Amino acid sequence: MTLKRSVLFVINPIAGGKEKRHLHRIIKRELDHSRFHYEFAYTESADHARRLSKSASYLGFDVVAAVGGxxxxxxxxxxxxxxGKEQAAMAIIPFGSGNGLARHLRIPMRPAAAVRLINRLKTTRMDAGLMNGFPFFCVAGAGFDAHISQLFAKNKKRGFSGYIKSALREIRLYQPARYEVKSGGKVIREKAFLVSIANASQYGNNAYxxxxxxxxxxxxxxCILQPFPFYRYPEMALRLMxxxxxxxxxxxxxxxxxxTVLREAEGPVHLDGEPQHMGNQLDIRVMPSSIAVIVP
Incomplete structure (x- = not known):
């Protein structure tokens, strides 16, 4: 008899402002019950998903599925x-505002199709980044995108439209800062609208x-984006898309x-769209092949 694999679905109930009551039915219908048994856990606060996934990996779950953004x-x-290395594989069931990493990895946006990927259990090892000791897996950065992430986190209304409204409201007011970027013997000093550190190709919503x-x-x-005239904002948005x-x-x-990124003063940064406050020096490094993720 084949031993069944175990899956924990870690569900963020507020991610993306999307309804998730139908998710139980989708998982029951799409997951191969001859090969997997599963459990659900709902997050209740910031950092709860980390604690749940760490516990699940420690307890021997084979897969931890992130249901959210x-x-x-x-x-x-x-x-x-x-x-460490001998850990559970991560699956992604996209339910966020942007779903940048899921889109980069070509994981289907439809929950049913994303659940079916678990049945194949095809994994690849992916890199992660560290900024001042804090991991990120998609995109991190300082500047305008970090400023908007900070504002968006305070907005009770989730979703892509809220993010766009914040960006349009703030872009005229935002003041670029001076940065010094050091990498591989190169030193770049200039004023920038934003400095993004990309492990994956996009922020989310296919904004590359x-x-x-x-x-x-x-x-x-x-990626160092220099200040540009406001009238070029539609052009820059089109280039992203x-x-x-x-x-x-x-x-x-x-x-x-x-x-190493040096900036004029401490302030906001973002890690995969989530804001944090850090000092004026940002030390960043890659962690190659650090985590297994289920992919098409």
Whole structure:
């Protein structure tokens, strides 16, 4: 008799502002019960998903499925990562506002199709990044995107529309800052609208900040977007959505394993869209092949 694999679905009930009551029916219908048994756990606060996934990995669950957006994925992946190499695999059931990592990995946006991927149990090992000791798996950064993440976190209304409204409201008011970026012997000093550190190619919603980024190349893409005139905002938005931001005269990109970013003052950063407050020096490095994730 084949021993069944175990799956814990870690569900963020508020992710993306989307209803999840039907999820139990989808899992019951789509998961192969001859091969898997499963349990549910709902998050109740920030960092709860990390604690749940760490416990599940410690208890021997074979798969921990993050049901939510990039913030939920970050917490679940961190919990698994904390137990070292011999850990559970992570699955992603996208329910967030942007679902950047899921989209990069070509995980289906439809929950039923994402659940069916677990049946195949095809995994790949992906890199992670560390910023001042805190892991990220999709994109981290400082500047305008971190500022918007901070505002968005305070907004009770979740979803992509809320993010766009915040960006449109703030873009005229935001003041770019001076940065010094060091990577692989290169030093770049300039004023920037944002500095993004990309492990994956996009923020979410197919907004590609680093179209050439790979989660398995052992490198991070450092994307430095210089200040641009406000009238060019539609153009820059279009470039993000059509994978052409790297060809803009306002964008500079370097790749590296270890990066140091110096800025004028401490302030907000974001890790996979979740805001944090850090000092003026950001020490960033890649952790190659650090976590197993279920992919198509």
């Amino acid at each position: 990039d913030g939920t994925v970050n917490e679940v992946a961190r919990g698994i990562l904390e137990l 900040i680093a179209p050439g980024a790979s989660t398995s190349d052992g490198l991070l893409d450092v 059509t994978r052409r931001i790297q060809s803009s005269r306002y964008m500079r990109t370097v790749r590296g394993k270890e990066i």
